[in-house]
Amino acid sequence: MANNPTQVSILQDEIRSRYDTLSKRLKQVARYILDNSNSVAFDTVASIARQADVPPSTLIRFANAFGFGGFNEMKQMFRQHLMEETANYTERARLFRQSAGEESSAPETPSEILNMFTMVNGQALQQLAMQVVPEELEHAVALLGEAENIYVIGLRRSFSVASYLTYALRHLDRRAFLIDGLGGMFTEQLSMVGPKDVVVAVSFSPYSKEVVELVELGAQRKARQIAITDSQVSPLAAFSDVCFVVREAQIDGFRSQVASLCLAQTLAISLALGSSKEGQ
Amino acid sequence: MANNPTQVSILQDEIRSRYDTLSKRLKQVARYILDNSNSVAFDTVASIARQADVPPSTLIRFANAFGFGGFNEMKQMFRQHLMEETANYTERARLFRQSAGEESSAPETPSEILNMFTMVNGQALQQLAMQVVPEELEHAVALLGEAENIYVIGLRRSFSVASYLTYALRHLDRRAFLIDGLGGMFTEQLSMVGPKDVVVAVSFSPYSKEVVELVELGAQRKARQIAITDSQVSPLAAFSDVCFVVREAQIDGFRSQVASLCLAQTLAISLALGSSKEGQ
DNA sequence: CCAGAAATGAAATTTTTCCTCCATTTGATA
DNA sequence: TATCAAATGGAGGAAAAATTTCATTTCTGG
Numbered sequence: 001m002a003n004n005p006t007q008v009s010i011l012q013d014e015i016r017s018r019y020d021t022l023s024k025r026l027k028q029v030a031r032y033i034l035d036n037s038n039s040v041a042f043d044t045v046a047s048i049a050r051q052a053d054v055p056p057s058t059l060i061r062f063a064n065a066f067g068f069g070g071f072n073e074m075k076q077m078f079r080q081h082l083m084e085e086t087a088n089y090t091e092r093a094r095l096f097r098q099s100a101g102e103e104s105s106a107p108e109t110p111s112e113i114l115n116m117f118t119m120v121n122g123q124a125l126q127q128l129a130m131q132v133v134p135e136e137l138e139h140a141v142a143l144l145g146e147a148e149n150i151y152v153i154g155l156r157r158s159f160s161v162a163s164y165l166t167y168a169l170r171h172l173d174r175r176a177f178l179i180d181g182l183g184g185m186f187t188e189q190l191s192m193v194g195p196k197d198v199v200v201a202v203s204f205s206p207y208s209k210e211v212v213e214l215v216e217l218g219a220q221r222k223a224r225q226i227a228i229t230d231s232q233v234s235p236l237a238a239f240s241d242v243c244f245v246v247r248e249a250q251i252d253g254f255r256s257q258v259a260s261l262c263l264a265q266t267l268a269i270s271l272a273l274g275s276s277k278e279g280q
Numbered sequence: 281m282a283n284n285p286t287q288v289s290i291l292q293d294e295i296r297s298r299y300d301t302l303s304k305r306l307k308q309v310a311r312y313i314l315d316n317s318n319s320v321a322f323d324t325v326a327s328i329a330r331q332a333d334v335p336p337s338t339l340i341r342f343a344n345a346f347g348f349g350g351f352n353e354m355k356q357m358f359r360q361h362l363m364e365e366t367a368n369y370t371e372r373a374r375l376f377r378q379s380a381g382e383e384s385s386a387p388e389t390p391s392e393i394l395n396m397f398t399m400v401n402g403q404a405l406q407q408l409a410m411q412v413v414p415e416e417l418e419h420a421v422a423l424l425g426e427a428e429n430i431y432v433i434g435l436r437r438s439f440s441v442a443s444y445l446t447y448a449l450r451h452l453d454r455r456a457f458l459i460d461g462l463g464g465m466f467t468e469q470l471s472m473v474g475p476k477d478v479v480v481a482v483s484f485s486p487y488s489k490e491v492v493e494l495v496e497l498g499a500q501r502k503a504r505q506i507a508i509t510d511s512q513v514s515p516l517a518a519f520s521d522v523c524f525v526v527r528e529a530q531i532d533g534f535r536s537q538v539a540s541l542c543l544a545q546t547l548a549i550s551l552a553l554g555s556s557k558e559g560q
Numbered sequence: 561c562c563a564g565a566a567a568t569g570a571a572a573t574t575t576t577t578c579c580t581c582c583a584t585t586t587g588a589t590a
Numbered sequence: 591t592a593t594c595a596a597a598t599g600g601a602g603g604a605a606a607a608a609t610t611t612c613a614t615t616t617c618t619g620g
Contacts, residue, residue: 015513016513016517083318110547111409114409114542114543115409122405125402129398134390137391138389138391163439163440164437254548254552258538266393273388273532
């Protein structure tokens with residue numbers, strides 16, 4: 001499906017191959033067109049020009065450079081393409097549901113796996129949105145907002161979420177530290193934690209011994225703790241001020257990380273938007 | 281998806297129910313509009329009139345008869361509808377906010393952010409499933425399956441995806457190495473890469489200089505390369521055997537990682553399930 | 561550092577598109 | 591069949607869009 005080289009895909013290939021030889025503004029246009037083919041089909045020259053941050057005339061120049069009589073001529077091609085695509089869209093959506101729906105039979109091809117996995121992850125996200133208690137979310141954001149230092153712990157499977165959260169917090173100019181155990185120095189990395197700090201711990205069954213120990217250490221030092229875990233009776237839950245229980249999607253024993261990541265990002269975004277209100 | 285009665289579907293219902301009471305020419309128009317909603321979204325009044333075999337003024341009359349100020353007004357509705365069907369995540373977030381939150385710059389609560397973020401991420405996942413070409417996915421899985429060593433590169437924002445992928449590959453008993461630049465040894469970490477190895481690079485705009493350099497190095501050494509990136513003209517695309525262009529959800533400038541993570545996990549799962557078939 | 565060429569951006573111009581208006585046709589009813 | 595209302599078609603004007611033009615800026619090679 002849609003593998004036969006269409007007019008548009010031929011053009012896209014040519015844009016890609018000539019990309020390096022284009023001038024600065026023409027590169028901008030090329031980029032915009034490759035990344036927003038829908039917009040080209042829908043929007044007017046003026047509006048595309050605004051979005052791509054170039055003058056309208058550049059768009060016409062671009063079209064001319066690729067052999068069109070004008071920008072509109074190129075636009076028609078994208079429209080045509082989009083119409084053919086959308087004709088298939090509903091059909092594809094149906095196939096998508098179908099292949100994702102057959103949970104019993106073992107998925108065969110990678111794209112079936114992708115279909116199924118995206119679907120169950122989508123459901124997990126929906127569930128996440130429903131299950132998270134707004135007050136807890138606000139509480140967690142408030143804790144992060146007031147924290148002097150934020151220590152983020154997550155090992156093995158959860159390391160990716162922890163590292164992302166640390167990255168995001170750093171970009172919000174928070175004093176965030178990822179406890180990664182580099183050089184075996186878990187305890188040392190957390191040794192400075194104090195009552196004005198927050199520990200964010202991410203861990204799923206089977207819970208890493210190290211994480212549990214670090215959380216205990218944090219509790220002894222009277223730090224506030226936020227847990228992201230998979231059960232109310234997780235060892236993290238006992239020590240935490242706020243505990244998010246996240247149900248991850250799962251396929252053939254592979255547990256996803258998508259919901260946890262989404263939650264972590266939500267915390268970061270909320271912090272970013274909230275902090276502007278709190279002033280300095 | 282799109283099951284809630286849209287503006288357009290309401291209109292279509294009304295057209296159907298009033299069909300019998302319409303005049304001869306208006307019936308022609310009604311018929312054409314019901315059968316070719318895409319055409320209405322894109323084509324000009326003149327061209328639609330020609331195709332429906334009525335004079336242009338009839339189209340304006342038709343629109344007026346159904347409560348529009350002009351045909352163009354009706355056309356905009358069809359356009360909007362088509363855009364929503366094909367919109368990418370960012371546009372959807374905008375559209376969502378538009379329809380949900382009346383106050384545009386409303387101070388949002390964390391749980392509102394969570395709702396919106398889970399929704400756009402869910403859509404980004406759906407779109408991921410639709411856009412990924414099955415053959416490319418299979419190709420990537422095959423490359424990973426045949427690789428002697430797998431080097432995974434992803435820095436900053438993309439580090440979390442890279443680290444997860446490495447973790448998962450290790451659990452599948454693949455020789456996977458995360459290029460993390462520990463001790464500033466980027467080049468050293470990749471120095472052993474060879475023709476039988478695979479480099480998986482994850483990077484999004486603005487692309488880390490290091491990642492681009494490492495990918496170039498990998499290409500020189502004739503390694504197979506798999507790219508996960510955000511644009512067809514990404515610097516990674518040029519050097520890659522397989523390039524996945526992932527459109528991540530985004531709200532208020534925060535780009536998600538959810539779709540990339542899901543794709544990485546799909547690769548791992550496919551590899552796990554596929555390898556059992558390939559026998560030893 | 562300079563001259564010529566290429567690229568750029570704003571404004572003017574042309575083209576396209578939509579809509580209104582009115583003369584003509586159609587169709588129903590007495 | 592005559593009459594009136596409704597429907598129709600096309601021409602012209604107003605609005606919006608695309609394109610061209612040209613002065614200015616930014617590169618490039620000597």
